[in-house]
Amino acid sequence: MSIIATDIPAATGGAGVPAAGPTRGLVEITKVRKSFGAVEVLKGITLTVEPGGVAVIVGPSGSGKSTLLRTINHLEKVDGGFIAIDGTLVGYEVRGSTLHELREKDVLKQRTEIGMVFQNFNLFPHLTALENVTEAPVVAPRSGKPRLSKAQARERGLELLDRVGLKDRAGAYPRQLSGGQQQRVAIARALALEPKILLFDEPTSALDPELVNEVLDVIRGLAKSGTTLIIVTHEMGFARDVADTVVFMDQGQIVEQGSPQDIFSNPREERTRSFFSKVIEPAFNI
Amino acid sequence: MSPTTKVAQSAAGPASAGTSTTPTTGDTDAVTEAAAAVAAGSAAAVTEGSLGGSAGASGGGSGAANRGPATDYAEYRVVPARHPWRWVGTAVVALGVAGIAWSLATNPRWEWGVVAQWFTAKSIVDGLLETLKLTAISGILGFILGFILALMRLSASPLLVSVSWTFSWIFRSTPLLVQMLLWYNLGYLYEKISLGIPFTDVRFFEIQTTTLISQFAAAVLGLTLNQAAYSAEIIRGGILSVDQGQLEAASALGIPAWRRSTRIVLPQAMRAILPTAFNEIIGLVKGTSIVYVLAYSELFYTIQVIYNRTQQVLPLLLVATLWYVVITSVLSVFQYYIERYYSKGAVRTLPLTPLQKACRFLSIHALSADNSAKVTR
Numbered sequence: 001m002s003i004i005a006t007d008i009p010a011a012t013g014g015a016g017v018p019a020a021g022p023t024r025g026l027v028e029i030t031k032v033r034k035s036f037g038a039v040e041v042l043k044g045i046t047l048t049v050e051p052g053g054v055a056v057i058v059g060p061s062g063s064g065k066s067t068l069l070r071t072i073n074h075l076e077k078v079d080g081g082f083i084a085i086d087g088t089l090v091g092y093e094v095r096g097s098t099l100h101e102l103r104e105k106d107v108l109k110q111r112t113e114i115g116m117v118f119q120n121f122n123l124f125p126h127l128t129a130l131e132n133v134t135e136a137p138v139v140a141p142r143s144g145k146p147r148l149s150k151a152q153a154r155e156r157g158l159e160l161l162d163r164v165g166l167k168d169r170a171g172a173y174p175r176q177l178s179g180g181q182q183q184r185v186a187i188a189r190a191l192a193l194e195p196k197i198l199l200f201d202e203p204t205s206a207l208d209p210e211l212v213n214e215v216l217d218v219i220r221g222l223a224k225s226g227t228t229l230i231i232v233t234h235e236m237g238f239a240r241d242v243a244d245t246v247v248f249m250d251q252g253q254i255v256e257q258g259s260p261q262d263i264f265s266n267p268r269e270e271r272t273r274s275f276f277s278k279v280i281e282p283a284f285n286i
Numbered sequence: 287m288s289p290t291t292k293v294a295q296s297a298a299g300p301a302s303a304g305t306s307t308t309p310t311t312g313d314t315d316a317v318t319e320a321a322a323a324v325a326a327g328s329a330a331a332v333t334e335g336s337l338g339g340s341a342g343a344s345g346g347g348s349g350a351a352n353r354g355p356a357t358d359y360a361e362y363r364v365v366p367a368r369h370p371w372r373w374v375g376t377a378v379v380a381l382g383v384a385g386i387a388w389s390l391a392t393n394p395r396w397e398w399g400v401v402a403q404w405f406t407a408k409s410i411v412d413g414l415l416e417t418l419k420l421t422a423i424s425g426i427l428g429f430i431l432g433f434i435l436a437l438m439r440l441s442a443s444p445l446l447v448s449v450s451w452t453f454s455w456i457f458r459s460t461p462l463l464v465q466m467l468l469w470y471n472l473g474y475l476y477e478k479i480s481l482g483i484p485f486t487d488v489r490f491f492e493i494q495t496t497t498l499i500s501q502f503a504a505a506v507l508g509l510t511l512n513q514a515a516y517s518a519e520i521i522r523g524g525i526l527s528v529d530q531g532q533l534e535a536a537s538a539l540g541i542p543a544w545r546r547s548t549r550i551v552l553p554q555a556m557r558a559i560l561p562t563a564f565n566e567i568i569g570l571v572k573g574t575s576i577v578y579v580l581a582y583s584e585l586f587y588t589i590q591v592i593y594n595r596t597q598q599v600l601p602l603l604l605v606a607t608l609w610y611v612v613i614t615s616v617l618s619v620f621q622y623y624i625e626r627y628y629s630k631g632a633v634r635t636l637p638l639t640p641l642q643k644a645c646r647f648l649s650i651h652a653l654s655a656d657n658s659a660k661v662t663r
C-alpha cells in the first residue's frame with residue numbers, strides 16, 4: 001500500500017500532467033434539473049468546482065448523486081440548466097442565442113476530457129488490463145491532441161499501470177484480478193486520456209474492507225496532481241482527508257456545502273446533522 | 287533428493303502401489319506430480335484385476351489406526367478413491383457399442399461394398415461440393431444480413447425497428463419450401479426486374495426475371511433470407527446479453543459507436559451467439575437438401591437420382607449420412623476452438639484442448655509404465 005501512496009505524487013509531478021493552466025478543469029454546474037418520468041431527481045443543482053479542486057459529494061441513497069455525475073459527462077442529458085467545463089458547454093454548442101445539441105462525435109470528444117470511474121468497475125472482461133487502458137487513446141477522437149499509436153499507447157499504458165502499482169499484472173484479464181486491482185486498472189484506464197476532470201462514483205463500495213485503502217491511496221495521489229476530482233463516496237474519513245469542498249445532497253438538492261471542517265464539525269442544517277449522526281461511527285472523532 | 291523419485295519407484299508395480307509417500311515440502315508442482323503418479327500406479331493395480339483392491343483398503347485402515355500425537359499427515363501415503371460402479375457401467379456400455387458395431391459390420395444388407403463404391407464417386411463428390419458451396423454462401427450472407435437486421439432492431443429509429451421486425455416475422459412464418467418455390471417462380475409474378483426511381487419512368491437497368499433467377503440464385507436467395515431472419519434473433523439475443531455498463535464505460539471513454547459495437551460488445555456477445563449459431567449452420571448443411579424441389583443437384587438430390595436408377599436405396603442414404611457426419615464433425619471441431627477463443631477472459635483459466643489433454647494423459651501413463659526411477663519433469 002505504502003508503495004502506491006509514495007509512488008503517485010512523484011510520478012504525477014513528472015509525466016502525464018501538462019502544465020496546469022489557470023482554467024484547466026473548472027466545472028460549473030448551474031441550475032441543473034433532471035427528471036425520470038414523473039420523478040424529479042435533480043431539482044436545480046448549482047455547484048462550482050475550481051480547477052484542481054477536490055469535491056466530495058455525500059448524501060443518502062437515491063438523493064441523485066450518481067445522476068449528477070452522469071450529467072457532467074453527458075451520459076444523461078439535462079432537462080434544464082447547464083454544465084460548463086472551462087467555460088465550454090457540455091453537450092451543446094452556442095450559436096447566437098440558440099443552443100444546438102452536439103453530434104455524437106463532438107460529445108465523445110468532450111468526454112475524453114472527463115474520465116469516469118464506476119462503482120462496479122465496468123472493465124472490459126475480454127481485454128487484458130493493459131488492453132483496457134490502451135483502447136481509448138488509440139481510437140477516441142480528442143480535441144487538440146492526436147490519437148496515440150499502438151506503441152505509444154502501450155508505453156503510456158504500462159506507465160499508468162505502474163503508477164497504480166499493477167505493472168506486473170498488465171497481461172491479466174479483469175476476472176483474474178481482485179476487486180481492488182480491478183478498480184485500480186479502471187482508474188488507470190480513465191487516466192489514459194489525460195482528462196482534466198475525473199469523476200468517481202462510489203469507487204470503493206463494491207470492495208471488501210481490506211481492499212478499500214489500496215484504491216483510496218491511488219485517489220489521494222491524484223488529488224495532489226492538479227486534476228479536478230469529483231468524488232461520490234460513503235467513506236467519510238477519506239472525504240475529510242482529501243476534500244476541499246464537501247457537498248451534502250438530499251432529495252435532488254444540495255443542502256449544504258463547505259470545507260470538510262464546516263460540514264463535518266458544525267453543519268448548519270438539521271438534515272446534514274442527522275445524516276452524519278447515522279453514517280459516522282462514534283469512533284470517528286470530529 | 288526429490289520426492290517425485292520416491293513416488294515413481296513405489297509406483298513401479300501394482301503390489302507396491304501402497305508404499306508411496308507424499309512430499310513434505312511446499313513445492314506444489316512436485317505434489318501434483320506425485321499425486322498423478324500415485325493415481326497412475328493404482329490404475330495399474332486395477333487393470334491387474336483387483337477391483338477395489340484389498341491392499342489399498344487395508345493401507346487406508348492402518349493409516350487411520352496409526353495416527354500419532356503429532357498429526358502431521360505429510361508422511362502418509364495417499365490412496366485414491368475407488369469407483370467400482372464406474373467400471374461396471376463402462377463395461378456394460380462397451381459391450382453394447384461392440385454389439386452394434388458387430389451387427390453393422392456383419393449384416394450383409396447394409397451393403398458396405400456399395401457404400402464404398404459410391405462414397406467417392408465423382409457425381410457424389412460434385413453434389414457434396416454444391417452442398418458445401420450453398421451452405422457457405424447462404425450461411426455467410428445470412429449471418430451478415432442477420433447482423434444488420436439485429437442492429438436495426440436494436441436501433442433507436444422506430445422505422446428501422448419495424449422493418450427488421452417485419453422481415454423476421456414474414457420469413458419465420460413462411461415454410462422454406464414455399465419461399466424456395468416463390469423465388470424460383472418469381473418470373474411468373476414479375477416478368478422483368480428493374481432498378482429505378484419508384485413512381486417515375488426513370489430506369490437504370492432492367493432484366494428478364496428468368497435470366498436473373500437461376501436455380502442457384504433461387505436457392506441462395508431462399509436460404510439466405512430465411513437464415514438471416516433466424517440469425518438476426520440469435521445475434522440480437524447475444525448483444526442483449528452484454529451488460530449495459532460495458533457500453534456506458536466505452537462511451538464515457540469517448541470510444542466511437544462503431545468501435546463500441548465491434549470491439550467491446552460483439553466479442554462478448556459471441557459467447558452467447560456461437561453455440562446457437564453453430565446449431566444453425568449444422569442445420570443449414572442438412573437444410574440445403576430442401577433445394578431438391580428446384581432439381582438443384584446438391585448432395586441429397588444426387589443421391590436420390592442415383593438410387594432411383596440403381597434401387598440401392600439404403601446404401602446410398604448411408605453414403606449421404608456419412609458425408610453429413612463428416613461435415614458436422616469438422617464443424618464441431620471448429621466450434622470448439624472458436625468458442626475457446628472467445629472465452630478468453632470470461633473464464634479464469636482456459637480449459638485444456640483435447641490435444642493438450644491427450645498429451646497429459648500420455649505423459650502420465652508414460653510415467654507409470656516407466657519402471658525405473660528416472661523421472662524427469
Ligand SMILES: Nc1ncnc2c1ncn2[C@@H]1O[C@H](COP(=O)(O)OP(=O)(O)OP(=O)(O)O)[C@@H](O)[C@H]1O
Nearest residue numbers: 036037039041059060061062063064065066067068
Ligand atoms: N434511468 C433511470 N430511470 C428511472 N429512474 C432513475 C434512473 N436512474 C436513476 N433513477 C432514480 O433517480 C433517483 C436518484 O438516483 P441516483 O442513482 O442518482 O441516486 P444516488 O444518490 O446515486 O444513490 P446511491 O447512493 O444509492 O447510489 C433514484 O430514485 C433512482 O431510482
Ligand SMILES: [Mg+2]
Nearest residue numbers: 065066067201
Ligand atoms: Mg449512486
